[in-house]
Amino acid sequence: MDCSSKTKTLVLLSEQLLRPDYEIIAYRKHQPLTVGDLKKLTNTIISKIRKHPEKNWVLFMDDSFNFVAGLFALLYSGKHPLLLNPNYIELQHYYQAILTDIDIANINLPTTLQIIDINQPQLDEKISTINPNFKQTSLTLFTSGSTGLPKPIEKSISQLENEIAILINNLGEPTNDLFVASVSHEHMYGLTFKIMLSLSCKIPFVCETILYQEQLATYQSKKITYITTPSIVKNLDNKLPIIKCENVFSSGGKLSFDNAQFCLQNFNVLPCEIYGSSETGIIAKRKQKSLNTPWELFYPIQIKYTSDHQPLLISPLLQQAELLSDKLQKIDDTKFYLKGRIDKIVKIAEQRLSLTFIEKQINKLAVVEEVIVIPLEQNNRTILGAIIKIDSTNSKEIDNFNHFKLTQYFRHLIKDTLSLVETPKKWRFIENFPKNSQGKCTYTDLKALFDATDKI
Numbered sequence: 132m133d134c135s136s137k138t139k140t141l142v143l144l145s146e147q148l149l150r151p152d153y154e155i156i157a158y159r160k161h162q163p164l165t166v167g168d169l170k171k172l173t174n175t176i177i178s179k180i181r182k183h184p185e186k187n188w189v190l191f192m193d194d195s196f197n198f199v200a201g202l203f204a205l206l207y208s209g210k211h212p213l214l215l216n217p218n219y220i221e222l223q224h225y226y227q228a229i230l231t232d233i234d235i236a237n238i239n240l241p242t243t244l245q246i247i248d249i250n251q252p253q254l255d256e257k258i259s260t261i262n263p264n265f266k267q268t269s270l271t272l273f274t275s276g277s278t279g280l281p282k283p284i285e286k287s288i289s290q291l292e293n294e295i296a297i298l299i300n301n302l303g304e305p306t307n308d309l310f311v312a313s314v315s316h317e318h319m320y321g322l323t324f325k326i327m328l329s330l331s332c333k334i335p336f337v338c339e340t341i342l343y344q345e346q347l348a349t350y351q352s353k354k355i356t357y358i359t360t361p362s363i364v365k366n367l368d369n370k371l372p373i374i375k376c377e378n379v380f381s382s383g384g385k386l387s388f389d390n391a392q393f394c395l396q397n398f399n400v401l402p403c404e405i406y407g408s409s410e411t412g413i414i415a416k417r418k419q420k421s422l423n424t425p426w427e428l429f430y431p432i433q434i435k436y437t438s439d440h441q442p443l444l445i446s447p448l449l450q451q452a453e454l455l456s457d458k459l460q461k462i463d464d465t466k467f468y469l470k471g472r473i474d475k476i477v478k479i480a481e482q483r484l485s486l487t488f489i490e491k492q493i494n495k496l497a498v499v500e501e502v503i504v505i506p507l508e509q510n511n512r513t514i515l516g517a518i519i520k521i522d523s524t525n526s527k528e529i530d531n532f533n534h535f536k537l538t539q540y541f542r543h544l545i546k547d548t549l550s551l552v553e554t555p556k557k558w559r560f561i562e563n564f565p566k567n568s569q570g571k572c573t574y575t576d577l578k579a580l581f582d583a584t585d586k587i
Contacts, residue, residue, distance in 0.1 A: 141295060141331040144288050145265050148173065148203070150333070157196045157329075158309070159338040161349070164196050172197070172249075174261060176204035176230070179247050185227035187211045190270075195316045195338045197232045197249060199326060202270070205230065206288070209266030213283075214317045215273050219575065221280055225271075272319050274409045275571045284319075284409050294323055294412045294448055295331045301416070301429045302403070307377040310336040311350060312358035318569050319409040320382045324358045344371050344397070351375065357398065360570030361386050367397045375399040382407065383570045385469060391419035406469065411455075412448040415467070425466040436461065441473070477506045479513050480552050486515075489555075492548045493517065493541070497525045503564070504555060505577050516581050517541075517555035520564060534560070557581055 142150065152167035180188070188205055190212045192198035205212045213226050217238055228245035229235070235246070268288050273281035299305075310329045314321040329336040341347050344367065347357065356378040364381055376398040382405040386394070394402045406426050407413040414434075415426040428434065433445040435452075442455040458470040475486040486504045493502045500522040507516045519541070521529070529540060538558045545554060565576040 141292070141299065142333055143292060144327075144330065145206075145263070147330055148261060149263070154333065155335045156199070157336050157338050159194065159196060163335070164338070169196070169200055169203075170261070172200040173203045173207070176201055176247075176249055177208055177261065179249065180204060180208055180210065180228075180230065183228060183245055183247075185210070185245050187213060187226040187228070189213050189215050189217055189226045189229040189231075190317075191215070191217055191229055191231040191233060191235070192316075193233050195312075195325065195336060197338075198316050199330070201230050201232075201249065206265040206267045206270075207261055211267055212270040213273075214270065214322070215281070216317065219281060222273075225283060272317075272322070272409055275318065275567065275569055275573060280574065286319075290412070290448055291323070291327050292331070295327050297429050297432075297447070298323075298328065298413065299332075305332050305334055305356065305378075307354045307356040308334060309350060309353040310334060310356050310358065311341050311347060312336070313340060313342050313363050314358055314360060314383075314569055315340065315567075319412065320405070320407075320569060321358065323413070324380055324382075324405075344368060344374060348372065348374050356380070360384070361390065362566055362570030364394045364402060365390050367393060369393065369396055371397075373397060373399055378403060380405055386419065388419050388422050388424075411444055411446060411453060414444065414446070423468075425462050425468055428465045428467075430465075433464070434459065434461075434467070477513065477515075479506075479515070482552055484515075484553055489515070489517075489549060489553050492545060493519070495548075496541075496544055498522055498529060501564070503572060503577060505574060507557060507578065507581055509556075514556040515553075516557040516559070516578075518559045518561060518564070518577055518580060520561055534558075 148166065148170050150166045152165060154166045155163045156166055156169050157164045188210045190198065190201050190205060192201055202212055215222060217229055217235060217240060220239055223241065230247050230249065232249050265288065269285055272284045272286055274284065275281065310325055312321055312325040314325065316322055316326050325336055337350065342363065351374060354377040357376050358380045360383040361381055364386060374397065379394055379398050379400055379402040381402040386402060386404055391402055401418045401420065404417050405413060406415040413429055414432060415428045417424050417426045431447060435443045435445060437443055442457070442459045444453045444455055456473050458473055460468040460470050462468070472487065476483050477486060489504050490502050493499055498521060500520045502517055502519045504515055504517050506513050529537060532540060537560055541558065542554060559580045564572045567573055
């Protein structure tokens with residue numbers, strides 16, 4: 132995308148199946164899939180789900196083309212799609228049925244749950260003509276679950292389409308001829324940039340998730356836009372041949388200036404970083420052409436500040452203004468610097484504790500590369516758990532410590548900076564933090580480190 136403010140005639144989601152049958156929607160293992168293929172699969176799925184009365188359906192697809200067909204089938208059938216991984220058994224009360232292309236037999240699901248696997252043949256599949264209008268006009272996404280269980284966020288189809296219009300008006304018309312992504316279509320970032328942007332602009336996407344440069348290199352004959360995250364950019368291998376990308380989008384966290392330049396070296400283009408969230412949609416963008424490049428709001432989005440300097444987002448993508456949980460340093464009405472998260476607060480023993488403060492104190496220790504502190508429930512009370520990645524360059528004195536000695540060592544180091552109630556009761560020491568396809572640590576994955584059968 133260029134940086135002009137051109138206006139493009141976008142194809143609405145409900146009009147995708149009105150496109151000519153020969154137009155290519157996606158590539159699966161480098162083989163083209165057309166609008167005609169999408170119509171056929173959408174019709175087939177409609178025939179599978181139409182006799183089931185359940186309203187709320189989890190849409191859980193590995194393949195992005197199947198995801199689009201499943202989404203259309205649910206919307207045309209008047210079903211409410213929920214973009215959710217059914218492995219979150221704590222969230223089963225949100226839905227009554229699952230539409231999938233994945234074998235989920237190993238997931239602990241209720242026997243009463245209606246499950247439709249689109250890969251399984253079904254008798255009496257009578258194909259009917261699709262009504263040109265969606266009977267259902269909204270879907271439910273879920274937050275990444277970085278600080279707790281994922282939370283539901285309802286989005287209307289018109290909200291998703293408005294977001295694409297804002298992107299095009301701010302960034303200009305796409306000049307690529309293929310969208311490739313390392314992120315999941317289930318999350319807001321992937322849904323917006325891989326699915327909605329692709330369909331709206333009639334530019335094909337790659338069905339598979341592409342995580343590695345070697346995979347991406349197989350698409351070099353096309354002008355690629357790569358949709359990825361800081362965790363992928365940081366781990367690029369500059370010993371591999373340069374892959375020329377038309378654009379690289381990065382979201383899910385800030386890139387350092389060095390990482391942005393690293394992306395330029397490997398992909399021949401500076402990444403366009405996107406600041407936003409599942410709740411808010413897109414907020415701002417930046418390309419780090421120099422050190423200390425600020426973020427710039429997408430027009431017509433605005434940020435005001437409350438009397439205690441908390442940023443208040445005013446966006447056409449929201450029904451009402453929303454407080455942000457990040458600290459911003461204002462430059463002018465359209466530009467700002469990100470200055471970290473507003474304190475994460477939990478209540479323990481009738482005291483309000485800042486997890487952010489506790490993490491900062493532990494992070495000051497030379498032997499710590501990174502720490503995350505989370506609340507845990509134990510015997511009907513809340514305690515704190517710390518997950519620490521050891522800094523290998525400063526770890527010689529503790530290399531031979533077992534778990535017990537490590538916990539005693541860290542408790543001794545922080546005894547003068549943290550009170551007893553602020554001191555974590557449980558500790559885990561890891562080589563790398565577990566991250567999902569968005570490059571984020573989820574609360575569920577972090578909590579699982581303490582739920583292991585070999586409890587310590």
